Amino acid sequence: MYSMEKIAAEIKESARDLISGKRVDLVIGYEKGSLALRSRPCFVSSVEDAGKLVWNSLCTNNLSVYLPRYVQKGPQKRKEDVKPVRVGIVAKGCDVRSIVGLVKEKQISRENVVIIRVPCRGVIDRAKVETQLKGNEVNEYKEDSSEILHLTTVAGEEKTFSKEQFLADACLECELAEPEDVDIRISGTAKQTFPNRYERVREFEAKSREERWQHFKKEISKCIRCNACRQACPNCFCKSCFAEQGKPRWVGAGTDLSNTMFYHIGRIFHQAGRCVECDACVRACPMGIDLRLFTQKMVKDVAEAFGYIAGLSAEEKPPLCEFGDADGQGLITTL
C-alpha cells in the first residue's frame, strides 16, 4: 500500500516543523498544478502555506535545479552581510543524487540544505496518458493506494489504469541506488526493482552506423535551440554556457543542423559523470526530442568504464578528475 495522502501529510508536517522550528527559511516541494495532469514546484515559507504541498505521481520536476539560486556558496554572492538562506527540499531518489552532485561541485553548501527524501515509486509521463486517451483531455486525476489511476475525461467518462503503463521512460530504467546522506526520510518503500537498465542504449548500439546516424539526425533536426533542456537541468549551472560564448565562439546560434548537433554533443558530453537521468531535459523539451537515448549513453559509458554512478557521495571525486590503470583499453592507436 502506497498512500499518496499519507506521504503528503508527512511532507506537510515536516515542512511545518522545519519552518516553525526555524531550521529552514523556505521549503521547496510540489503543489497542485493548474491542469489535471500537472503538479508543479511550490515554494513555502510559512506554516500556513505548507498546506499546499502535495505528493503524487505527477510530481515530475527535479527541484534541485532551484537550489543554486538560494544556497549558493560564496564568493559569487555579493559582499553584503547576507545571512545564508536555508532551504528544505522534497526530493525523489534521482533528485537526491542531483543535490549531492551540486554539493560535490561546490555549487551549494550542504549545511544549508535539508533533504526531505520521499520514497518514489516512479512518476508518470503525461504524453503516454494523452496517447492512450487519443486526444480526450483529462479533467480529474486521482491515484489510490494500490497505484491505480482514476481519470475522468472532459467528456465525463471515467477510466482506470494501472500506473505501470504510464511510467516515464526514466522510471522504467531507474538507477535505484540512492545516497545515504539525507536529513528526513518520509515513510514508505521506494520502488525496488526496475528491469531493463541500459536496454535502449544497448539496442541502439547494436544498430548499423547509418541507422544510428539517421536517427540522431532526425531527432536533432527537431531542435529549435530554445535551451529549455539546459535550463531545466540542475547540472547546467554555468554562468556562461559554452553555447553562448562569443570570444571565441564554440557554436553558432540558429538551427543550422551542424551547429545544433554541436550544441547537443557538447551538452551531452558535459554531462559525463554528472547526469542522474532525472529526465528534466526530456520533459522540458517542447519538441519531444529523444534526448534520453543520448544522455543515457554517457551514463552507461561512465558506469561501465569507470565504475562510477553520479551523485552517490559528495566526497567521491568526479570520474573525469581521476585516472585509472584500466583506462584507454583499445583506445590508443598503435602501429
Next chain:
Amino acid sequence: MDSTEKGSGDKEPRVVAIVCSWCSSISAELAGSGRNQYPANVRVVRVPCAGRVDALYIVKALQNGADGVLVFGCNPGDCHYLSGNLLARRRFALIKNLLEYIGVEPERVQFSWISGSEGSRFAALVEKVVEDVKKLGPAKKLVKADV
C-alpha cells in the same frame, strides 16, 4: 540540402594533428630533422599538453573541414605535467564512444602516445591515420556547409 551532408570537396583528406608541446612535438621535430617523410595532409596544432585538449576541439575540427583528428600525448608516466595525459585518456574514451554512437566513423578520431625519441614512429603513425581516413572518404557528417 542540409548542411551536414557536404564533404570537404578535396580528394586528399585533411587531418588535424593536435600535438602536446613535450614528447609529441619533439618527436615531430625529430621526424622532420631525420627526414622521415609523412603525408602533407596533416595540419599540426600545438597545445601544452594532451590534457589541454577539450573534447569539443575534436568535434569542432570535424565540423569545420577536418576529415580526421589525431591527438598525440606523452606515454603514461612521462607527462611533463605529471597526469595531464592520464586525465585526457578518460575524456578521449568518452568522446570517441559518443561520436561512434551517433554514427561518426570511429577511425576519424584517433589518439596515440609517443615518446620524444620516436621520430620515425611519429611519421608512421601519421601515415597510418591518414590512410585510415583516406579509406573513409571526406567527412560528411557534422560538417558545416559552405553556404
Next chain:
Amino acid sequence: MEQGIIKKADAGELIAVLGGKYIVYGPVKDDEGVSLSKVGDGEDITFEYSNFNLSPKGLFFPQSEVIYTYDDSVEAKESLPEERFIVFGIRPCDASALLRLDEVYKKSSPEDPYYIRRRENAVIISMACKKPCQTCFCTSVGEGPAAKAGADVIAFDLDDSLFLEACTKKGEQLLDIWSKLLQEPDSAVLESKQRQAASANGKVYALNSEGITQKLQKKFESPIWKEISQRCLSCGACTFICPTCHCFGINDEPCGSKNRRVRCWDACMFKEFGGEASGHNPRGMIDQRLRQRIMHKFLYTAENFGDVFCVGCGRCINRCPVNIDIREIITEGTQ
C-alpha cells in the same frame, strides 16, 4: 467565389488543380503527432488534431535565416523568397497572431522585406475549431474559435465535408481557382457551421482580462513578479512556441571557407538577452525577465499597436515545464 463545400475525401483534388504553383503546408501526421508540414498529394492530410506544437510564425519569420554570406568581399545579394505557398489548417488564433507580426514587421519602420514578401506569397486557410482544448482561452483576449481575423479563407470541418468561406480578396481568388470542385452550400450546411461555431465558443475557458493593459501600468513594482517567477526556469520554450513573440538576434559566424550573417529567434526570457557590451545586465534576475515578457505582451504592445500580443492559443500553458499558467498571471494582473 465566396463560399463552397467539398467532401473531405476529395480534398486531394484541390491540391492537384493547383498544378504545383503553390507549395501546400497542412496538418500531416508524423511520429510526434500532427505537425504543419509540406503536403504531398493530399492523402497525408489529417483532420484529427487540436493544434500544432509550433506556431506557423516560422513560415514567415524563420527560426534561422541567412541574411548574407561574405569572404574577402562583402557581397550582400538580396534574394527575396519567391515561392508561393498555401498554409492550410492553422487555427484562427494563429491566423490572428500573424496580424500582430504584421504590426511589427510590415507596418513599422524599417519594414522587413523578407517577411513582407512571404506574407504576399502566402494564402492563409484557417480551420475553425470544433473542440477547444482545456488550455485554450482565445475568447478572453478578443479572439474566437471561428474568428476570421488573419485568414484569407476560413474552413469548417463538418464531419465528412469541408466548408470554405473567403474572408479576403486573396481568399476569393483562391476559391475561384477551386470553383469547379466546390459546391454551393445549402442552408443546412450554413446552419451546421453556425452551430459548430457557437458550440465551440461556449466551450472555451473564459477568464476576465478586462482592463489588463491599464492595470499593468501600475504593477511594475508589484511583488507578484517575484512570486510567479520563483519556479520559472528561464528556459525560453514559451517564447519560441508563442505565435506572436517576435524578437530576433543577429550573429556572424564562419561556415566552410566563408562567413555568414544569420538572423535567428531570440527570447527576452534568456539571461543574456539584455546583456550589454559593458557586461551590465539590466534584467539579470528571472523576475525582471518574466515581468518584461508579460508587460511587453499585455501593455507595451497594446500601447504601441493597439492590441495585446496574446491570442489565447494556450501553447505556453501546455509546454511550460513548471506549469506557469499565463491565465493565472492575467487574473493576477487584472486585480
